[in-house]
Amino acid sequence: MTHKLDLAFSALADPTRRAILAMLLEDDMAVTDVADPFEMSLAAISKHLGVLTTAGLISQEKRGRVKWCKLEPDALREASVWMQAFGQMGALDLDDFEAFLAAQLPDS
Amino acid sequence: MTHKLDLAFSALADPTRRAILAMLLEDDMAVTDVADPFEMSLAAISKHLGVLTTAGLISQEKRGRVKWCKLEPDALREASVWMQAFGQMGALDLDDFEAFLAAQLPDS
DNA sequence: TCAATATTCAACCAGATGGTTGACGTTTCA
DNA sequence: TGAAACGTCAACCATCTGGTTGAATATTGA
Structure with a gap:
């Protein structure tokens, strides 16, 4: 989990x-x-x-x-993007964001 | 330490x-x-x-x-920079990423 | 003044983490 | 064939983590 x-x-x-x-x-x-x-x-x-x-x-x-x-590199990329989003964005739905990443990134 | x-x-x-x-x-x-x-x-x-x-x-x-x-946000920056050093952000599809942001961010 | 609100503290617990050592299974190659 | 190299496993240990509960502290407001 x-x-x-x-x-x-x-x-x-x-x-x-x-x-x-x-x-x-x-x-x-x-x-x-x-x-x-x-x-x-x-x-x-x-x-x-x-x-x-x-x-x-x-x-x-x-x-x-x-x-x-x-x-x-894939796992690192996901974490990196998460942090980038945090540093640069204001209000953002992180649940949607993580769903976006799941759809975007290979592997899973 | x-x-x-x-x-x-x-x-x-x-x-x-x-x-x-x-x-x-x-x-x-x-x-x-x-x-x-x-x-x-x-x-x-x-x-x-x-x-x-x-x-x-x-x-x-x-x-x-x-x-x-x-x-x-500053503390996040140092960690973010460390990850940037791996230089793998390029592998993400930035067009899709921007489309996601456009849909996410309030009235831009 | 006194009760309610906001938050932390202290003690405790189960389970995870990061290290050790010694024994063990594989694979190589002289 | 058998010793050496490669790596993991199992048991153990100390410490950290993430949660609980109940008591304590500080502030507010009626």
Whole structure:
């Protein structure tokens, strides 16, 4: 029952996860390589990647023994548009707006 | 030590708080009036307003026995800029977006 | 002055979150 | 064949979150 925006925003609320997204902006990466710069266990990073995947912000694909992580811009776009609307508009029916987004954006 | 973005995104992650922000888009409101449409206690709403205030998304000013809540769009801007850095707004169909706005916004 | 109104505080609770460690299943390749 | 690399799982822990209720505080107005 939790809204897509709930998942996207709560995934974005963690600095480790934002850093991971920034890394993936450059290129797709394996889980081990994502974990490398962080001072925490591989298992912890694996969990963060799970959160990002559930939120739809990234996707993961296993090839051989390596699992590749890839940025998925759609979920970010929806959250971004929501905020843009907030910053720039006055009175707006956000329920209609979210319905508009649901119809507009691919995936779901 | 928590980053401003952590506070902003985690505040936005809750649907009740997003709904409150949407209400405050229309007009400043007293705490009791903010709480009215929600099926939860006044104390719970008071806590949500505290979270939004800590995140800088709203401000509260007490006049007499009434505490007025006011949207503070600036905090949203920083989060918005972070998302802009991902540069994916272009993938949205802007024509459809503007058509949506034209239908939504009052007498323009 | 006294009751009603507006809001917060404090204590409590269940469940989520973010981290750890160690064991485990796969896949590679020497 | 078997060790090493890749990644997840399970259990555990401390802390945070979002809600409750009841009492407390401050202000208003009759």
